[in-house]
Amino acid sequence: MRPLSVNQLLTVIGGELEQGSKDILIRYGAYRLKQVKEANTVLFLYRRIINWDRVKDFSPIIVVTEWKYSLKDVPKNVVLIKVDNLQVAYWRFVYYYRGQFNLPVIAITGTSGKTTTKEMIKHILSEDKKVIATHLSTNSRTANLQYLLSIDDKTEVAVFETAVGSPGDVLKAGEYFKPTIGIITNIGAHHLNYCKTLEGYIEAKAEMLQILKQGGTLILNVDDANIRKLNTTPFLGKMIKIGKQDVCQYKISNIRYGREGMHFIVSHGGNQYEGYIPGFGEHQVYNAVAAIAAAHQTGVSIPSAITRLTTFRKMNKQLQLFKGIHSSLILDDTWSITTTSLEAAIKVLESVGKDKKKIAIIGTITDLGSWGYRIHEQAGEIIYRHDVDVLVTVGEHARIIGEHAKKLGLSIPIYGFNNSILAYELLEKIIDERTIVLIKGDMYSETMRELASKLKKKKSPPS
Known part of the structure; x- marks a missing residue:
């Protein structure tokens, strides 16, 4: 301060x-x-x-x-x-303090990927700038003042997550941070206990358009179906689109899996750039390109941003690959769970687990309110659409996932448990060296964390 x-x-x-x-x-x-x-x-x-x-x-x-x-x-x-x-005195203080600094402030929201994207931007910019950023996924409204006051005379760029627990959260964050660049990574279905409907949740994410002052820059993933529903007409700033479509200023193509990460091409201004990002999944490429676009807007060249991302350290418990029990492979994705991140994880399981028996262990999706049953059904639809050999659910509400997938006609072994002890007893019997296991849950679920810990032998992507 x-x-x-x-x-x-x-x-x-x-x-x-x-x-x-x-x-x-x-x-x-x-x-x-x-x-x-x-x-x-x-x-x-x-x-x-x-x-x-x-x-x-x-x-x-x-x-x-x-x-x-x-x-x-x-x-x-x-x-x-x-x-x-x-109240008046407090906000006078906040506005005064923010008004002392003229610097790029990047705000990021989205159902999933916002923490990773924020960390990627921080990684790119920190090589030659003093960067202030939210700590991991600590992004609640109660932390906004401390993050604002962490800006001082040495700060050159600030990067903040703006999470949505309820309508107005992004607007409130904007009052503190006055961002100059905003990013929406994607919009799935989450926090419906307060936003009430998916439309309400989309509107809450759309508050990003309001907090960017005139002349601000908005970066959107236009391959996301719900982002395309946003009414961007009133936005008066600079809009940047990322995705696979020809209209995108940062166009993504040629995504492919490597040994420990993803290769891709990003095209901008008539030039093509070959990129690589540690960590598996097409969603990881979208995070990387959003970070590249944001860094580019602050003056970092695209080749420099791409080079710096090659040394990005993958986020803990986000699709990390481990050696597991009985010489199996374990994909630990127990950071968070939404239908958006679940589908991304299942796609990684399919790609990394070619020619292996693929087991998906899925926990309960939280913060859904009255939408809980329907969203768990949607998770079942995701499993039904993809190549999974065994489904294990852990938690009373998670059981809906398996029941709905079975109702749709999924004819694989499906097991539902209320605790990790019984789940592990089964898994210990059916896992072998030809098996890859995805464990997908929430960081606040002790049950899922314990199960992941039991299944993992030691860290290190296998050769």
């Missing part, structure tokens, strides 16, 4: 100093007491009741409040600022 004095803060938010020195420097910010980790933090205090003893370890601390306190109750190490409206 670029430090500012209490006196400067008073001017920015229009507050009155009730206790403390105007000369103290502010180096951190928070709007919840539990977010305070260091001294010299400004805390925007929404609740009236506060345990003042909890702030003693963070002296000096600057508290901004709209509540009136008796100064005899407030510790002397607390700088107390009174404002008429805390």
Whole structure:
């Protein structure tokens, strides 16, 4: 954070100093007491009741409040600022801080691929720039202030995920970050417990178009069916399309599997560039080309971006290949699960597992609300359309996947379990050296993580 004095803060938010020195420097910010980790933090205090003893370890601390306190109750190490409206004061502070910096800010949303795309962009740009980015997939709205304040005078580019848990999340992130470049990787079906319908979820993702100021750049994967449903007519900035279609400014072609990753060609401005990205799957190529396009917009040449991506380190638990029990192969994809990422994973299983027995182990898809039954049926339809030899589901709702696939006519062995213990007992019997296993689940599912751990012998893509 670029430090500012209490006196400067008073001017920015229009507050009155009730206790403390105007000369103290502010180096951190928070709007919840539990977010305070260091001294010299400004805390925007929404609740009236506060345990003042909890702030003693963070002296000096600057508290901004709209509540009136008796100064005899407030510790002397607390700088107390009174404002008429805390919400107004907070956003004045946020807007002021963001307004101090003129730099490229890249915001990424999508049902899947946003963390990988963000990490790819960070990897490309970090070679010669100071980059600030969200940490792995920690992208909740409660972290926005800390990420904003991580921008300082040394920062040259910022890259942030803007996740959608409910409508308005992307708009709110835009209020903090004011992105200059926005990316939508894809739109599947997720977080329907709050967005209510797929159309509502698409609209929530479309908020990306609103948070890019005039002159901003929007990067879209136009091969995605739901992205094509977006009404882009009101968007006044620069639109960049990636995909296999001729209309794409960054056109993808000749995708093929390599020993440990994907080869592809990206065409731009009449030139063709041969690319490679570690990690399996066509979806990985789309992530890479979105990252290349974003980096190119910040001034990195396409050949340089491609070269830097060859050393990109694959994300943990995202289609990582391991040696497994009984000399099998294990594809660990227990980072997250949506129907979009499930289909991508099944396609990798088909391609990597040619001439092998292919077992798919699928866990429950979460955050679906009343749509849970239908989305699990759609997952069953995905399994039905692809070449899988054995299906194992783990979890009560995941059982719907197998039941629906069987109803459609899938005539492979299908097993449903509620826990990993019984699932492992079966798998231990049917897995051999001719088997490749995809285990697909959510990072928050202890059951799926435990099962993946049991199935893996040691890390390393086999020769």
